[in-house]
Amino acid sequence: GAVVSQHPSWVICKSGTSVKIECRSLDFQATTMFWYRQFPKQSLMLMATSNEGSKATYEQGVEKDKFLINHASLTLSTLTVTSAHPEDSSFYICSASLGTGVEKLFFGSGTQLSVL
Amino acid sequence: AQRVTQPEKLLSVFKGAPVELKCNYSYSGSPELFWYVQYSRQRLQLLLRHISRESIKGFTADLNKGETSFHLKKPFAQEEDSAMYYCALEFSGSRLTFGEGTQLTVNP
16 A cells, blocks of 8 residues: 655654654655644644645644745655744654545654654 | 544443444534544554445444434454544545544453
8 A cells, every 4th residue: 555654753852943854655646745743642633735846735723934844746745843842742643645535645654753 | 613523532342342433523514524543553544434335344434414423333343443543524625634532442
């Protein structure tokens, strides 16, 4: 099946620094990727929709200047958490779309971000 | 705004017993609902979608628009069914709203 790789799987950073998370579709081209965040024992919350070659679309309440998304190629989307603070500590998950329809969505294994 | 609720965070049953994982939703449009499963240390994967009305690994789910529910059922639970289950609603273009998840444990 289609494989989506996320890197790193976990990262620890100091408050005020920026962290980049990569989401790659390994064996297919993904024109659309999605970024979610998940706090402990809570639901996955959609942050933004990333389209190759265009600006990301952010969900209401998500700070676009804080969570920078770049989808420069059909196999790579990156999420950069800028000036990270402890409240940004969370589990970040990406999904990549193989085509139209939810059944064509494939999820990465997630990145645990801890901001000290 | 759309919302998905899974009232049970934890559910424990014995092998061979029936299991039902509850999911309720609120959405102003025509709902497209899905169940995802996450086995231990694995990534989220689609289990089934309401529109297909199929049975996957013995699980079925029926959309009840009157009760705004999409409960997941299996008549005879197996130990390998132990996992985290998420109910999700598609609100546009593959964008999903997830419930908080139910951790199912099937005891031998």
